[in-house]
Amino acid sequence: MTPEEIKEFEKALDKISAKAKEFGLDFYDMRFEICPAEIIYTFGAYGMPTRYSHWSFGKSFHRMKTQYDYNLSRIYELVINSDPCYAFLLDGNSVIQNKLVAAHVYAHCDFFKNNKWFRHTSKKMVESMARSAERIKEYEFKYGRAMIEEVLDAAMAIQEHIEPRHDLGIIRKPTDDRERTRPDETPYDDLWNIGIKTPEEPPSKTRKFPLKPEKDLLKFLAVHAKELDDWERDILFIVRDEMLYLWPQIETKIMNEGWATLWHSRIMRDIQLSENETIEFAKMHSGVIMPGIMGINPYFVGLKIWEDIEKRWDKPTREEKEKYGRPGGQGREKIFEIRETENDISFIRNYLTKELVEELDLYLFQKVYTKWQVIDTEWERVREGLLTLLTNGGFPHIIIEDGNYNRTGDLYLRHCHEGRDLDLFYLEKTLPSVFRLWGRPVNFETSVDEKKILYTYNGEKIQKRTL
Amino acid sequence: MFDKTFIVSKDDWSLHRKGHIDQQRHMEKVKEAIKKNLADIVAEESIIMSDGKKIIKLPIKSLEEYHFRYNQNKQKNVGQGDGNTKPGDVLGSEGGKGSGNGPGAGSEPGVDYYEAEITVDELAELIFEDLGLPNLQEKRQQELTTESYQFKDVRKKGIMGNIDKRRTIIESIKRNSRCGNPGQTIIYPEDLRFKTWDEDIRYQSNAVVIAMMDTSGSMGAFEKYIARSFFFWMVRFLRTKYQNVNIVFLAHHTEAKEVNEREFFTKGESGGTRCSSVYDLALKIIATRYNPDDYNIYPFHFSDGDNLPSDNEKCLVLVQKLLQVCNVFGYGEIEGLYYNSSSLMSIYRKLRDPKFTSVLIKDKTGVYPALKAFFKPQGKVMNM
Numbered sequence: 001m002t003p004e005e006i007k008e009f010e011k012a013l014d015k016i017s018a019k020a021k022e023f024g025l026d027f028y029d030m031r032f033e034i035c036p037a038e039i040i041y042t043f044g045a046y047g048m049p050t051r052y053s054h055w056s057f058g059k060s061f062h063r064m065k066t067q068y069d070y071n072l073s074r075i076y077e078l079v080i081n082s083d084p085c086y087a088f089l090l091d092g093n094s095v096i097q098n099k100l101v102a103a104h105v106y107a108h109c110d111f112f113k114n115n116k117w118f119r120h121t122s123k124k125m126v127e128s129m130a131r132s133a134e135r136i137k138e139y140e141f142k143y144g145r146a147m148i149e150e151v152l153d154a155a156m157a158i159q160e161h162i163e164p165r166h167d168l169g170i171i172r173k174p175t176d177d178r179e180r181t182r183p184d185e186t187p188y189d190d191l192w193n194i195g196i197k198t199p200e201e202p203p204s205k206t207r208k209f210p211l212k213p214e215k216d217l218l219k220f221l222a223v224h225a226k227e228l229d230d231w232e233r234d235i236l237f238i239v240r241d242e243m244l245y246l247w248p249q250i251e252t253k254i255m256n257e258g259w260a261t262l263w264h265s266r267i268m269r270d271i272q273l274s275e276n277e278t279i280e281f282a283k284m285h286s287g288v289i290m291p292g293i294m295g296i297n298p299y300f301v302g303l304k305i306w307e308d309i310e311k312r313w314d315k316p317t318r319e320e321k322e323k324y325g326r327p328g329g330q331g332r333e334k335i336f337e338i339r340e341t342e343n344d345i346s347f348i349r350n351y352l353t354k355e356l357v358e359e360l361d362l363y364l365f366q367k368v369y370t371k372w373q374v375i376d377t378e379w380e381r382v383r384e385g386l387l388t389l390l391t392n393g394g395f396p397h398i399i400i401e402d403g404n405y406n407r408t409g410d411l412y413l414r415h416c417h418e419g420r421d422l423d424l425f426y427l428e429k430t431l432p433s434v435f436r437l438w439g440r441p442v443n444f445e446t447s448v449d450e451k452k453i454l455y456t457y458n459g460e461k462i463q464k465r466t467l
Numbered sequence: 468m469f470d471k472t473f474i475v476s477k478d479d480w481s482l483h484r485k486g487h488i489d490q491q492r493h494m495e496k497v498k499e500a501i502k503k504n505l506a507d508i509v510a511e512e513s514i515i516m517s518d519g520k521k522i523i524k525l526p527i528k529s530l531e532e533y534h535f536r537y538n539q540n541k542q543k544n545v546g547q548g549d550g551n552t553k554p555g556d557v558l559g560s561e562g563g564k565g566s567g568n569g570p571g572a573g574s575e576p577g578v579d580y581y582e583a584e585i586t587v588d589e590l591a592e593l594i595f596e597d598l599g600l601p602n603l604q605e606k607r608q609q610e611l612t613t614e615s616y617q618f619k620d621v622r623k624k625g626i627m628g629n630i631d632k633r634r635t636i637i638e639s640i641k642r643n644s645r646c647g648n649p650g651q652t653i654i655y656p657e658d659l660r661f662k663t664w665d666e667d668i669r670y671q672s673n674a675v676v677i678a679m680m681d682t683s684g685s686m687g688a689f690e691k692y693i694a695r696s697f698f699f700w701m702v703r704f705l706r707t708k709y710q711n712v713n714i715v716f717l718a719h720h721t722e723a724k725e726v727n728e729r730e731f732f733t734k735g736e737s738g739g740t741r742c743s744s745v746y747d748l749a750l751k752i753i754a755t756r757y758n759p760d761d762y763n764i765y766p767f768h769f770s771d772g773d774n775l776p777s778d779n780e781k782c783l784v785l786v787q788k789l790l791q792v793c794n795v796f797g798y799g800e801i802e803g804l805y806y807n808s809s810s811l812m813s814i815y816r817k818l819r820d821p822k823f824t825s826v827l828i829k830d831k832t833g834v835y836p837a838l839k840a841f842f843k844p845q846g847k848v849m850n851m
Contacts, residue, residue: 058487058490295545365544
């Protein structure tokens with residue numbers, strides 16, 4: 001973009017931001033950065049401009065950039081959940097393209113700020129990640145790149161296994177029984193008990209550990225693995241923190257993209273465009289919402305659901321009026337409420353209707369021998385199928401059953417099988433990563449073709465046996 | 468200006484190389500992976516069939532990032548059609564790329580292949596790293612040379628790339644001191660000093676390799692392919708590491724004849740098998756052209772082991788004769804579809820000569836171990 005174009009873009013931003021406010025969008029201050037394609041793809045691959053270095057980011061950068069170079073796919077923007085909100089726009093875009101992208105970005109920012117699943121995400125993550133990256137760099141200088149890479153490889157192999165709901169459903173109650181039965185009256189009361197054995201204390205060997213199965217594998221390893229150095233634990237926590245920060249974006253992809261698409265089209269409709277601009281806008285917009293054959297396009301499906309909700313609450317059918325007491329005219333209010341409280345799972349479950357599945361022509365498909373084939377179009381099964389894919393961010397649910405299995409300090413993980421088998425080759429290749437961090441043999445229970453199987457990796461080889 | 472809720476900026480990003488640097492690291496890891504998988508790659512058709520000069524593209528799966536994930540082949544995915552999609556509709560077949568748009572909710576099917584570009588020479592370097600001619604002995608007349616270059620000399624004239632900075636600056640300081648202004652280090656042309664190399668030619672003993680291949684009817688496409696893969700790398704290896712090694716190509720069925728290199732690699736033949744014919748010819752060639760007093764002699768023979776039974780005893784006698792005159796005798800047997808366990812290999816088991824090496828190759832991945840077994844340097848002879 002030339003300096004003149006940037007001026008024109010700034011002028012348009014005045015109108016776009018005013019329009020967005022008028023529609024009720026509530027966003028942070030914006031920082032738009034115009035940068036070349038290479039930089040956008042770098043940030044796209046890393047997920048963040050300031051993230052640490054790792055070969056896997058280089059690999060995805062290369063893949064994305066190749067696709068861009070061959071004109072196969074294109075990223076238009078990258079927006080960061082932060083305050084102020086950073087948005088990186090493509091230098092090669094025309095002014096009208098960047099106007100659309102800016103309108104899109106305002107809606108994303110509103111979503112980041114107001115959707116409750118983002119409530120724990122740090123708005124200073126750009127800086128936090130930069131500091132973490134610096135620390136990792138320092139470790140590299142101190143211990144050598146190979147060592148750091150080994151730990152990062154292992155940590156990133158299990159990075160999805162965190163507990164994003166770590167604050168929900170926890171009832172705080174005193175864990176130590178002694179405290180309740182014999183409250184201390186003065187800070188020195190414990191002096192009277194010196195030398196007296198406390199009978200409640202169970203021998204530590206038999207105590208189950210963890211008491212209840214835990215899901216946060218990264219945290220568990222970082223806290224309880226016996227042979228890790230402090231810097232290794234630090235790396236585990238860095239990977240975990242960044243995943244916790246990124247998790248809500250995984251969980252609201254359809255809603256968030258649909259929301260941004262809904263508002264960019266409305267904002268652009270309301271600000272004045274020339275004839276040429278209108279055509280270019282329409283072209284780009286239709287590109288964004290092109291349906292995907294081998295997967296759904298979140299922009300399109302999300303947009304359709306939002307529009308449908310607004311319509312059904314604005315002009316309810318007679319049945320909806322009578323059955324649900326919906327007075328009508330509440331469309332806008334309803335979608336703002338949903339954008340605040342729901343995530344993709346509840347969004348799809350509550351608002352993907354029979355009519356929408358049919359209109360969007362959604363289907364379930366599967367590999368049949370060597371072909372990808374449509375296997376079902378019945379709306380409820382399609383909806384269930386989509387929900388299954390979205391559950392736990394699309395990752396298998398794995399819990400730590402025992403951190404002292406067989407009383408030898410071995411780890412026992414269990415895959416909570418919900419009807420989908422694991423990729424066993426990948427499983428065998430991932431267990432060594434867990435072993436690298438835990439430092440003791442790792443057991444992994446899963447089901448294959450409805451048979452329970454226990455995998456064990458002892459540092460040398462994988463063994464499996466039927467349970 | 469102050470009520471603005473946004474800032475637009477455009478910075479200079481030209482020095483931002485993060486993505487490239489990490490991609491480079493990824494490439495390094497790919498190369499390491501190639502090295503680990505040489506056995507698979509050595510017999511890759513695209514290499515053996517190439518003329519050996521151009522850059523080849525190896526289809527290498529980019530490094531996997533392993534994690535716990537679902538079985539993609541059993542997974543039900545959600546897709547979107549353009550209306551009227553019915554169960555049973557085929558969306559695509561394996562290998563064909565789905566035209567997915569944007570990251571969908573499910574993971575995109577399809578394998579992530581990475582084309583690593585590599586020249587045959589680069590690959591050869593990896594393969595030949597620890598190969599050498601075994602049991603090389605000093606002979607009377609020396610013809611085999613290894614050349615190397617050593618920077619030993621310093622001169623006043625030379626190529627700028629070879630400038631010796633330290634000596635140049637010392638010269639400049641010396642000259643300046645002589646002229647009475649010590650410490651000044653303006654460099655004049657006469658101060659320049661250059662490193663210069665000497666060619667270091669070392670004479671090594673002469674060597675001749677006798678490549679013998681069974682081209683009889685029982686050698687099917689697979690067996691021939693394996694034998695040729697081996698000889699392909701063998702020839703490249705010898706030509707890379709030793710300037711003047713002689714290679715003699717012999718092809719045989721019931722009769723043996725000397726052929727040129729091109730014929731050796733391309734000609735198909737048929738007929739029965741009498742391995743003694745080729746050993747006879749080899750002995751004749753040694754007797755007439757390569758005196759064992761002057762040459763290190765390395766005969767290598769590849770066959771499927773399906774020899775005329777009445778000929779086996781004769782073979783054994785001839786191999787023993789060959790062993791007397793040569794440094795190492797290598798025999799490779801390819802276990803094809805119609806492999807018969809009463810093969811030449813079982814006859815050669817009786818041989819107890821440390822100079823005799825044999826390998827059994829079952830599939831493509833056996834070629835690299837065979838190279839390693841036959842070309843174990845430092846005079847070590849292994850009996851496998």
